[in-house]
Amino acid sequence: MDDARYVATLVRTAVAYGAQAANRAPVTGFLREGERVVGARVQDVEGGGEYEVRAKQVVNATGVWTDDTQAMVGERGQFHVRASKGIHLVVPRDRIHSTTGLILRTEKSVLFVIPWGRHWIIGTTDTEWDLDKAHPAASSADIDYLLEHVNSVLAVPLTRDDVEGVYAGLRPLLAGESDATSKLSREHTVAHTVPGLVVVAGGKYTTYRVMAKDAVDAAVHGLDMRVAECVTEEVPLLGAEGYPALWNARARIAARTGLHVVRVEHLLNRYGAMAEELLELIVDDPSLGKPLPAADDYLRAEIAYAASHEGARHLDDVLTRRTRISIETFDRGTRSARDAAELMAPVLGWDKDQIEREVQHYEKRVEAERESQRQPDDLTADAARLGAPDIVPL
Ligand SMILES: Cc1cc2nc3c(=O)[nH]c(=O)nc-3n(C[C@H](O)[C@H](O)[C@H](O)COP(=O)(O)OP(=O)(O)OC[C@H]3O[C@@H](n4cnc5c(N)ncnc54)[C@H](O)[C@@H]3O)c2cc1C
Missing domain, CATH: 1.10.8 (Helicase, Ruva Protein; domain 3)
Known part of the structure; x- marks a missing residue:
């Protein structure tokens, strides 16, 4: 799954339902009426300026930044989030002769090799990170760790020269008693830390809809009104509806647009039914x-x-x-x-x-x-x- 594309599509889906989304717009502080949080101060880093956004309920869902954003409330935190760094390597498909992916147990966690288009992705590591959160960096030691472990099961070992790409990310983990980040919980928690402010922290990508439902239900609980039941389970992402029929019609679409059918498949796989918007650009x-x-x-x-x-x-x-x-x-x-x-x-x-x-x-x-x-x-x-x-x- 391409996580960045998934998030962008999720945001577009929310906007299609009437949400207002702002990118590159960090919250710099919360607006207060006494104890109550009544909105947030937001900086526009692209266009300049600062804005006040008022809200009946504010949800703080800032992942590995949770401790920093909660500190803006000025309350002593009820829980803490630690960042665990994981890195991945990308190598061309021909470097590993296998028809399936691999999952191996390691002394700390698991190591996997999964197919990714014309490449393999090899991951991952799990180590504490308390440096720059916006740019977690993969070190030589991280890369060697993955190469060493994957090479233990490969007939032809990989070297640094086989590595096309390297990327690193941070897992927001609820802090507990354990020192090792690989042992920390992957569960999430939702709390109304002060009136008007709901915090959702921890969790996993896989459970994002459950996390969102729990957070929104908590926010609704703080509203003085009735709100219909959550239906997230039945709400498809933009591009899902109409995709199967377009897939069946891909040869016809190729003939109509002059693209090779492989290109149409690529667009459908990446954009779903929204591929039609790209096809329009190409026809023009x-x-x-x-x-x-x-x-x-x-x-x-x-x-x-x-x-x-x-x-x-x-x-x-x-x-x-x-x-x-x-x-x-x-x-x-x-x-x-x-x-x-x-x-x-x-x-x-x-x-x-x-x-x-x-x-x-x-x-x-x-x-x-x-x-x-x-x-x-x-x-x-x-x-x-x-x-x-x-x-x-x-
Ligand atoms: C290597 C690796 C492998 C993983 N594998 C899996 C897996 O297989 N399955 C799975 O389910 N999960 C997996 N995860 C975990 C998953 O990626 C995370 O749980 C998920 O990305 C967390 O999302 P989040 O939105 O809660 O937090 P984040 O991704 O940390 O996002 C927080 C957001 O808050 C924004 N923000 C911060 N401060 C402010 C502010 N002041 N104002 C406004 N916005 C702010 C940030 O810009 C950011 O966009 C993996 C993670 C890693 C690193």
């Missing part, structure tokens, strides 16, 4: 039906669409989160960066200078990540990764 401008140079699994239309429909604001949004070009190519997307920026430019109104800034920033980011992956431990990897700040600092 057939050059968008061509592959993106140096990342030819993707069509140029996907880059333009990420900017026009999926809220991408910067080049790294597109190369790392709307697509996975940054981990699926040995050059980590640097060879596609300029073409991608030029496709985004007309949609977002970028001039030549902005294109240049975006490309340079992306190259710096890739270099900082590569440098961090050469460092022996978390401290040095973190310092190297911080060498490339965000294009719009959060």
Whole structure:
């Protein structure tokens, strides 16, 4: 599952039901009436300025940042969230001759090798992380750990040269008695820590709808009104409805649009029924039906669409989160960066200078990540990764 695409689609689904979503808009404090939380102060890091958003109930769902955001309330926390770092390696499919994925037990947890398009993903690690939460960095030790473990079951061992991409993430775990993050609970908790504020913390991706239901039910409990029962179980994501019929019609769609059927399948697999929006772009401008140079699994239309429909604001949004070009190519997307920026430019109104800034920033980011992956431990990897700040600092 492509987690970043899933989250973006989930947000679009919520918006289709009337939600207002704001990206790159951190909460800097809560609005109070006495003890009660009555809203939040939100900074617009893209456009500048700060806004007050008033609400009858506020839900704090900030994952590994929960302790920081709860500290804004000024109350002593009822629970704590620790961050556990997990990293993954991406290698080309031909490097491991297997027709199935693998799951192995390790001394700490499990190791898996799962198919991912034309690649394998190898994961994962589970170690405490208390450095920069926005950019968890994979160190050389993390990479060696995975290579060593996977090589114990491979006929032809993998080396560093086989690794196309590396990525790291943080698990928000409810802090308990155990020191080892791999032993901490994956359960979630919901609490009304002060009137008007619900906190949901811990949990797993797999259980996100249960977490959301529990958090919203708690918020509803604090409202002075009746609200209909939650129906999340029956609400499909945008793009789910109509997908099976489009899949059956993929050969006809290919004939109508002039795309190869493999490309239509790729779009349907990534966008579901929303693939029709991309197909419209391609019919209007057939050059968008061509592959993106140096990342030819993707069509140029996907880059333009990420900017026009999926809220991408910067080049790294597109190369790392709307697509996975940054981990699926040995050059980590640097060879596609300029073409991608030029496709985004007309949609977002970028001039030549902005294109240049975006490309340079992306190259710096890739270099900082590569440098961090050469460092022996978390401290040095973190310092190297911080060498490339965000294009719009959060
Ligand atoms: C290597 C790895 C493997 C995993 N494998 C699995 C798996 O197999 N199955 C599974 O179910 N789960 C898995 N997980 C766990 C899963 O990814 C996490 O539980 C999930 O991503 C947590 O989501 P979250 O939204 O609660 O928190 P986060 O992803 O931490 O998101 C918190 C959000 O809050 C925002 N935020 C922070 N501060 C502020 C602020 N002041 N104002 C506004 N917004 C703010 C952040 O920008 C961020 O978007 C894995 C995690 C990792 C790292």
